[in-house]
Amino acid sequence: MLDPMRLRVLVAVARTGSVTAAAQELHYSQPAVSHHLARLEAETGAKLIQRVGRGIRLTEAGRLLAERAEEILGRIESASAELAAYVGLRSGRVxxxxxxxxxxxxxxxxxxxxxxxxxxxxxxxxxxxxxxxxxxxxxxxxxxxxxxxxxxxxxxxxxxxxxxxxxxxxxxxxxxxxxxxxxxxxxxxxxxxxxxxxxxxxxxxxxxxxxxxxxxxxxxxxxxxxxxxxxxxxxxxxxxxxxxxxxxxxxxxxxxxxxxxxxxxxxxxxxxxxxxxxxxxxxxxxxx
The missing domain is CATH 3.40.190.290 (D-Maltodextrin-Binding Protein; domain 2)
Structure with a gap:
């Protein structure tokens, strides 16, 4: 089962274009970002990123998963807001x-x-x-x-x-x-x-x-x-x-x-x- 935290890391890397920028955006250390990416590759059995000179880029599999991950994370956030409105945790947001x-x-x-x-x-x-x-x-x-x-x-x-x-x-x-x-x-x-x-x-x-x-x-x-x-x-x-x-x-x-x-x-x-x-x-x- 895919870990939403690791999907969030992949989306951040795809959006920012680097491990360093993703780490800054997520307030993680660079080693933590690299660890999450490695674990995500192990979970999926697919190569998601590749080294290019001093930087990285997503593979075709990585781009596909990043696109789906953005939708998945958006749905999780939306579901959380909907549930909060139903159970009265807060007044709600739309x-x-x-x-x-x-x-x-x-x-x-x-x-x-x-x-x-x-x-x-x-x-x-x-x-x-x-x-x-x-x-x-x-x-x-x-x-x-x-x-x-x-x-x-x-x-x-x-x-x-x-x-x-x-x-x-x-x-x-x-x-x-x-x-x-x-x-x-x-x-x-x-x-x-x-x-x-x-x-x-x-x-x-x-x-x-x-x-x-x-x-x-x-x-x-x-x-x-x-x-x-x-x-x-x-x-x-x-x-x-x-x-x-x-x-x-x-x-x-x-x-x-x-x-x-x-x-x-x-x-x-x-x-x-x-x-x-x-x-x-x-x-x-x-x-x-």
């Missing part, structure tokens, strides 16, 4: 990862609602785009991940349950100071500003349906930067409503885009029922 415009709009409102109903419950926020938020959820680093999806079909993540929060419309974002077309097709010759991978794929689909391929001149995940660039006349863009609610540049104008809808979900991991702190956060996110 951790949330969400994309930036969610954190800038409805998540703080949900946090206030949660605090009013459960004043002893500690809520922790982390900013993360959907792919990273899902990774953190699977690894047990967060309890709820707020995600978005567009109309395009996406495969379901094994073990992940989605709670639909709401849908939000999309808008064509144009410079306020410049007159011009208010349709996608009318900007077939314009420069475009694209966002994250999912948002870019959505933009490409919308433009393809309008009969052209956009000339993407700039790419940024920062919706504040997108609006500033549009206002400066550097290009046009498509943004969802949350991005425009969280921040609106005075130098832009927006036009609703029929067919451009972003679906927002709260994701949890594992079989129901959810632990009480997680269930309370979901209720707050749903506005209940």
């Amino acid at each position: 951790r949330l990862a969400a994309f930036p415009s969610a954190l800038g709009t409805f998540v703080p409102t949900a946090a206030v609602r949660l605090a009013e109903r459960h004043p002893g419950l500690e809520l922790c926020f982390t900013e993360a785009e959907p792919p990273e938020a899902l990774r953190m959820l699977r690894a047990g680093q967060v309890d709820v991940a707020v995600l978005f999806r567009y109309g395009e079909a996406e495969p379901d993540e094994e073990g992940v349950r989605l709670t639909h929060l709401f849908d939000e419309p999309g808008f064509l974002v144009l410079p306020a100071a410049e007159p011009g077309a208010e349709t996608l097709a009318g900007h077939a010759g314009s420069r475009w500003i694209a966002g994250c991978e999912r948002c870019r794929a959505h933009l490409l689909r919308l433009c393809a349906e309008a009969g052209f391929e956009p000339r993407v001149s700039f790419t940024t995940d920062d919706y504040v930067a997108v609006q500033a660039m549009v206002a400066a006349g550097l290009g046009v863009a498509v943004l969802p409503e949350l991005a425009l609610t969280a921040h609106r540049h005075p130098g832009i104008r927006t036009v609703p885009l029929p067919g451009s809808t972003r679906r927002v979900f709260a994701a949890t991991y594992g079989e129901p029922p959810d632990p009480p702190p997680t269930a309370a956060l979901l209720t707050a996110l749903l506005g209940g």
Whole structure:
């Protein structure tokens, strides 16, 4: 049976890249770290690290085990927090990862609602785009991940349950100071500003349906930067409503885009029922 302490050592070595740095992070001696690694290799029967000059690197087996170990340790920590909430050892904690415009709009409102109903419950926020938020959820680093999806079909993540929060419309974002077309097709010759991978794929689909391929001149995940660039006349863009609610540049104008809808979900991991702190956060996110 794998020892969680030794798994923690392996994860620290993988994250820091050296025995010395791992020892400092864990407050262990270097010989203690080396001992734990040697014992872990003996337990698994696999070579996990190899010497490279004065340093070390993980073998393929070591990298595989380190990735799984991070998830295992996250699950242990999550289980400890859940058990503590159930038996009343402390008031509990719930951790949330969400994309930036969610954190800038409805998540703080949900946090206030949660605090009013459960004043002893500690809520922790982390900013993360959907792919990273899902990774953190699977690894047990967060309890709820707020995600978005567009109309395009996406495969379901094994073990992940989605709670639909709401849908939000999309808008064509144009410079306020410049007159011009208010349709996608009318900007077939314009420069475009694209966002994250999912948002870019959505933009490409919308433009393809309008009969052209956009000339993407700039790419940024920062919706504040997108609006500033549009206002400066550097290009046009498509943004969802949350991005425009969280921040609106005075130098832009927006036009609703029929067919451009972003679906927002709260994701949890594992079989129901959810632990009480997680269930309370979901209720707050749903506005209940």
